[in-house]
Amino acid sequence: TFDPSQGYAPICPAFEDFYTRRIYRRIQDCFGRPIASAPDAWIDVVERSSNDNNKTLHRTSNKSRCLNLGSYNYLGFAAGDEFCTPHVLHSLKKYAPSSCSARADGGTTQLHIELEDLIARFVGKPAAITFAMGYVTNSFIIPTLIGEGGLIISDSFNHNSIVSGSRASGATVQVFQHNSPSHLEAVLREQVVKGQPGTGHKPWRKIMVIVEGVYSMEGEFCKLPEIVAICKKYKAYIYLDEAHSIGAVGKSGRGVCELLGVDPADVDIMMGTFTKSFGSCGGYIAASEEIIQYLKYACPAHIYATSMSPPAVQQVISAIKVVLGEDRSNRGAKKLAKIRENSNFFRSELKKMGFVVLGDNDSPVMAIMLYNLAKLPAFSRACLRQNVAVVITAYPATPVLLARARICISASHSKEDLITGLKVIGEVGGLVGAKCLPAEPEKA
Ligand code: PMP
Numbered sequence: 001t002f003d004p005s006q007g008y009a010p011i012c013p014a015f016e017d018f019y020t021r022r023i024y025r026r027i028q029d030c031f032g033r034p035i036a037s038a039p040d041a042w043i044d045v046v047e048r049s050s051n052d053n054n055k056t057l058h059r060t061s062n063k064s065r066c067l068n069l070g071s072y073n074y075l076g077f078a079a080g081d082e083f084c085t086p087h088v089l090h091s092l093k094k095y096a097p098s099s100c101s102a103r104a105d106g107g108t109t110q111l112h113i114e115l116e117d118l119i120a121r122f123v124g125k126p127a128a129i130t131f132a133m134g135y136v137t138n139s140f141i142i143p144t145l146i147g148e149g150g151l152i153i154s155d156s157f158n159h160n161s162i163v164s165g166s167r168a169s170g171a172t173v174q175v176f177q178h179n180s181p182s183h184l185e186a187v188l189r190e191q192v193v194k195g196q197p198g199t200g201h202k203p204w205r206k207i208m209v210i211v212e213g214v215y216s217m218e219g220e221f222c223k224l225p226e227i228v229a230i231c232k233k234y235k236a237y238i239y240l241d242e243a244h245s246i247g248a249v250g251k252s253g254r255g256v257c258e259l260l261g262v263d264p265a266d267v268d269i270m271m272g273t274f275t276k277s278f279g280s281c282g283g284y285i286a287a288s289e290e291i292i293q294y295l296k297y298a299c300p301a302h303i304y305a306t307s308m309s310p311p312a313v314q315q316v317i318s319a320i321k322v323v324l325g326e327d328r329s330n331r332g333a334k335k336l337a338k339i340r341e342n343s344n345f346f347r348s349e350l351k352k353m354g355f356v357v358l359g360d361n362d363s364p365v366m367a368i369m370l371y372n373l374a375k376l377p378a379f380s381r382a383c384l385r386q387n388v389a390v391v392i393t394a395y396p397a398t399p400v401l402l403a404r405a406r407i408c409i410s411a412s413h414s415k416e417d418l419i420t421g422l423k424v425i426g427e428v429g430g431l432v433g434a435k436c437l438p439a440e441p442e443k444a
Contacts, residue, residue: 027380029048029377033048033389034046036063039078040076040078040079041412042065042066044064045063045384047063047064064387066387066388066389069390069408069409070390072275072277073276074244074277074408075253075278075339075411076335077322083331087318088318089311090314091111091310095111098306098309101306102303102304102305102306103296103302104302107307109310109313111313112130112310115308115317116129118317119272119320122254122323123255123270125287125288127286127287127292129295130284130307130308131302132283132301132305132309133281134161134274135161137273137283138159138161138164138271138283139165140301141271141301142166142168144294144299146169146208149205150169150172151172151191151204151206152174153174153188153207153210154166154175155176156178158241181227184209188207188209188236192204206237207234208237209227209236211241212240212245213241213242214244214248214363215244216406217393217397218367220358220359220360221256222240224256225262237269243272243276244276245259246277247278247323248277252333268291270285270287271284271285274312274316278315278316278319282316339409339410340362342410342415343361343364343409344361345418346421349422350368350422353425353439354429355434355435355436355437365408367405368406369436370405370432370434375403375433379405379428379429386424387424391407392404392406393405393406405425
């Protein structure tokens with residue numbers, strides 16, 4: 001029981017937590033490094049130093065030019081583009097950086113309507129709605145679609161925005177083993193039987209299965225065809241988060257449905273973000289006309305939150321046009337071919353060196369397993385000393401014993417960039433003991 005005479009709880013409980021206090025404080029320099037340039041293949045990283053007791057971080061103005069192996073800039077649109085940038089600058093002048101209004105009030109510009117038509121057409125659904133943030137899209141749409149009396153069955157590796165939306169919904173949440181259609185079916189079978197008359201349990205009002213297209217910490221594709229078949233069998237709705245797959249995978253960039261041969265009509269709710277392949281910000285939901293109409297009237301993030309920034313909207317419109325070849329060039333097709341080629345080259349070279357690498361072929365996301373948390377800062381710092389910026393990630397974003405470096409490959413990386421990155425990662429991996437498998441012998 002709480003005793004006020006002993007004082008109230010601290011305002012920042014996170015720093016009372018052993019894990020946060022003991023570990024993250026010591027490796028703070030590996031996170032939130034200030035960047036002084038656009039998130040291109042190379043970035044300017046501002047050097048920081050910390051004082052003795054590691055409490056204050058002092059910024060210095062020294063910049064190092066680093067190879068960027070951590071950005072979600074999959075198609076290379078984020079650092080400006082010959083087709084997108086002039087249109088974005090024009091929209092900035094015409095509409096200003098912000099609409100200063102919610103969509104339902106004065107925050108719907110012609111650009112928002114154009115983007116919603118375009119993204120619906122791109123992903124193959126009848127209609128779409130956009131939001132200013134991808135995180136908000138999941139955390140506000142899920143509770144608008146399902147609530148008390150509903151059942152969410154969520155992949156165990158789903159993103160935090162899905163977890164927070166699911167918790168906020170008030171629905172019962174069950175987790176199935178990561179990307180395991182057989183476990184999903186076992187959970188569904190049990191829950192559907194449980195929800196039948198005569199069992200003493202109230203029938204579920206609706207059941208929604210939530211998965212991601214490409215898992216962002218693994219680089220693995222969702223087993224979507226099998227999962228869609230199971231959802232059909234048990235009449236569960238399916239919600240697919242394509243944050244890391246839209247634009248980046250599939251022959252024409254249309255994501256995992258295109259890649260894995262799934263008809264978009266079989267996926268009830270398609271969610272995605274504009275912060276990765278399209279080099280902008282915001283999120284979308286694409287679904288039937290009826291669902292999108294309902295979300296416009298029922299979702300608080302549409303009614304009460306300021307709409308996507310118009311220049312950000314324009315950036316996405318222009319980027320999708322490039323991907324579709326509507327800029328009258330074949331740069332979009334070239335970017336898609338390049339990201340596949342780059343990703344497959346980088347992944348196979350890492351494996352040849354003896355690293356344990358997660359992720360499927362054709363996926364631009366790959367994880368280099370470090371396992372031991374103590375290896376994370378050593379790996380990150382040694383790479384940075386050689387001008388390679390990598391993202392390291394651990395609990396709670398991954399299971400405790402599965403700490404890793406997470407690499408994101410971009411179409412804007414040249415072959416020389418990738419060779420530079422591989423050389424540094426190979427050396428550093430040897431130093432910190434991250435090569436867990438025998439290296440493949442050189443072919444004669
Ligand atoms: N879904 C997934 C799978 C993500 O990885 C992320 C963020 N990386 C989001 C949603 C949130 O998107 P945003 O960063 O655009 O807000």
